[in-house]
Amino acid sequence: MDEASAIERVFKEERGRILATLIRVLGDFDRAEDALAAALEAALRQWPRDGRPDNPRAWLLRAARNRAVDDQRRSSRESRRAQALYDASAPPLAVVAPEPEEDPAVADDRLRLVFTCCHPALPLEAQVALTLRTLGGLSTEEIARAFLVPSATMAQRLVRAKQKIRAAGIPYRVPEQSELPERLAAVTAVIYLVFNEGYAATSGDTLVRRELAAEAIRLGRLLCVLLPNQSRPRGLLALMLLQDARREARVGADGELVLLEDQDRARWDRDEIAEGLQLVDEALRAGPPDAYALQAAVAALHAQAASTRETDWAQIAALYVALHALAPSPVVRLNHAVAVAFAEGPAAGLLLLDGLAAEGSLDEYHLLHAARADLLRRLDRRADAAAAYRAALDRVGNEAERRFLERQLSTIEPHTNEPDRSS
Amino acid sequence: MQYLLLIYNDANKMKALAPADHEAMAKGYRAWIQSVTDRGSLRATGNWPAVITTVRVDEGKTMTTDGPFAEAREGVGGFCVIEANDLDEAIEIAAGIPSAAVGAVEVRPLLASAPGAVR
Numbered sequence: 328m329d330e331a332s333a334i335e336r337v338f339k340e341e342r343g344r345i346l347a348t349l350i351r352v353l354g355d356f357d358r359a360e361d362a363l364a365a366a367l368e369a370a371l372r373q374w375p376r377d378g379r380p381d382n383p384r385a386w387l388l389r390a391a392r393n394r395a396v397d398d399q400r401r402s403s404r405e406s407r408r409a410q411a412l413y414d415a416s417a418p419p420l421a422v423v424a425p426e427p428e429e430d431p432a433v434a435d436d437r438l439r440l441v442f443t444c445c446h447p448a449l450p451l452e453a454q455v456a457l458t459l460r461t462l463g464g465l466s467t468e469e470i471a472r473a474f475l476v477p478s479a480t481m482a483q484r485l486v487r488a489k490q491k492i493r494a495a496g497i498p499y500r501v502p503e504q505s506e507l508p509e510r511l512a513a514v515t516a517v518i519y520l521v522f523n524e525g526y527a528a529t530s531g532d533t534l535v536r537r538e539l540a541a542e543a544i545r546l547g548r549l550l551c552v553l554l555p556n557q558s559r560p561r562g563l564l565a566l567m568l569l570q571d572a573r574r575e576a577r578v579g580a581d582g583e584l585v586l587l588e589d590q591d592r593a594r595w596d597r598d599e600i601a602e603g604l605q606l607v608d609e610a611l612r613a614g615p616p617d618a619y620a621l622q623a624a625v626a627a628l629h630a631q632a633a634s635t636r637e638t639d640w641a642q643i644a645a646l647y648v649a650l651h652a653l654a655p656s657p658v659v660r661l662n663h664a665v666a667v668a669f670a671e672g673p674a675a676g677l678l679l680l681d682g683l684a685a686e687g688s689l690d691e692y693h694l695l696h697a698a699r700a701d702l703l704r705r706l707d708r709r710a711d712a713a714a715a716y717r718a719a720l721d722r723v724g725n726e727a728e729r730r731f732l733e734r735q736l737s738t739i740e741p742h743t744n745e746p747d748r749s750s
Numbered sequence: 751m752q753y754l755l756l757i758y759n760d761a762n763k764m765k766a767l768a769p770a771d772h773e774a775m776a777k778g779y780r781a782w783i784q785s786v787t788d789r790g791s792l793r794a795t796g797n798w799p800a801v802i803t804t805v806r807v808d809e810g811k812t813m814t815t816d817g818p819f820a821e822a823r824e825g826v827g828g829f830c831v832i833e834a835n836d837l838d839e840a841i842e843i844a845a846g847i848p849s850a851a852v853g854a855v856e857v858r859p860l861l862a863s864a865p866g867a868v869r
Contacts, residue, residue: 446837448841495837496835496836498835
């Protein structure tokens with residue numbers, strides 16, 4: 328690895344921390360980003376010549392801060408009047424900044440940053456973009472590609488968010504204890520959304536999507552370190568790790584989606600599973616479990632089972648009952664019905680699904696019809712199963728899932744002669 | 751920082767209130783005014799009857815129309831100017847306004863350089 332890419336790597340690792348501190352010291356996102364870019368330039372120039380400093384982060388922070396102070400002096404000399412009129416609402420620059428690397432508050436800067444980026448006064452899509460840009464260090468182009476919007480749109484979204492933070496006076500601090508649960512819920516929601524964008528969606532640039540899931544896990548880890556007394560981040564991180572562990576096994580060589588029961592469990596990531604199981608344990612011990620911990624507990628039971636047959640479905644069904652009590656949703660009931668089908672047989676599951684279908688709230692959801700089709704197929708009610716597969720096909724949007732449903736349908740339709748998909 | 755709080759009341763919800771609810775709301779307003787005055791946050795406040803005249807100037811000619819500029823089911827019923835450290839404090843104060851429960855409160859930061867800023 329040459330010196331320039333070694334510096335880039337140091338920079339990528341330290342970026343979020345340095346930026347978070349600069350934003351606090353300078354009171355402005357844009358000035359902090361500009362100063363950090365200047366510090367990187369200086370590092371690329373000076374480190375190869377003078378050798379790498381003992382504490383690269385402190386060096387970068389000092390370089391960035393000096394640069395910002397210089398810029399501020401210059402701009403206040405040149406355009407004091409214009410600045411005063413145009414930028415009057417911006418908080419004043421902290422003139423005497425503390426020596427940042429010795430400041431005990433430094434450890435909390437990224438926590439301040441995450442709560443500011445995920446402030447409920449910002450639109451959700453801006454919260455996501457800002458979190459990835461500042462804490463994650465993804466470029467505007469990378470975020471744009473991940474969310475399938477033009478770069479200019481994403482850049483504009485970030486500009487507006489930063490403007491609102493400055494002009495509306497969105498604070499740069501960790502919320503008080505009384506607000507913390509609600510605000511933390513907003514943060515975990517953003518991180519889980521980033522994860523799902525990277526994990527569940529099958530469209531878009533695969534590499535960028537992989538990066539998103541990895542980034543969400545990194546942010547989840549960070550949150551666990553920064554808020555060691557909160558169980559919510561642990562449940563979230565456990566859930567993400569246990570799902571991510573199945574990443575390689577859930578897509579076949581041909582890009583087809585592979586169902587949980589058909590996945591090659593040897594390809595599951597054992598390290599992620601071990602870490603996830605440990606975290607679930609901690610989250611469940613910490614008190615009444617939240618929705619992340621309950622979902623992570625379901626994922627943990629799957630992760631520990633050698634096969635679908637050996638999975639503790641009764642326990643999973645019970646967890647879905649608890650989840651429904653906490654956050655009632657027809658989708659949770661659907662998952663519960665599927666678990667019951669595995670635990671007690673397809674007829675018991677079908678009874679629950681038919682009740683759910685009769686209510687109509689999930690009629691447009693293809694997975695309800697796909698789940699019914701699967702149970703009808705197992706009960707050998709082929710005509711009903713075929714009708715349910717067709718209903719699912721009418722509603723499915725994702726191409727990989729469509730192909731899967733078509734394959735399933737072809738196995739039960741008497742007039743087709745396709746080979747069994749297990750062959 | 752100063753924030754302008756624009757107070758909206760949902761006309762339909764207001765109509766549905768019983769006399770006792772109106773009394774409770776008036777009492778809530780008195781308590782709220784007292785609390786923001788005590789903490790030193792209130793700079794100005796006002797409310798008005800719903801008789802609105804909108805003025806526009808088109809090529810030097812003043813045009814007046816009856817009614818608000820923007821049609822809305824929830825009309826602006828009053829305003830406050832408050833002093834708050836940041837948006838979180840402004841939101842906390844705004845949430846205490848009784849109308850937030852029967853309408854909404856818009857929180858708008860005021861530019862410090864605005865000529866009308868209340869000091």
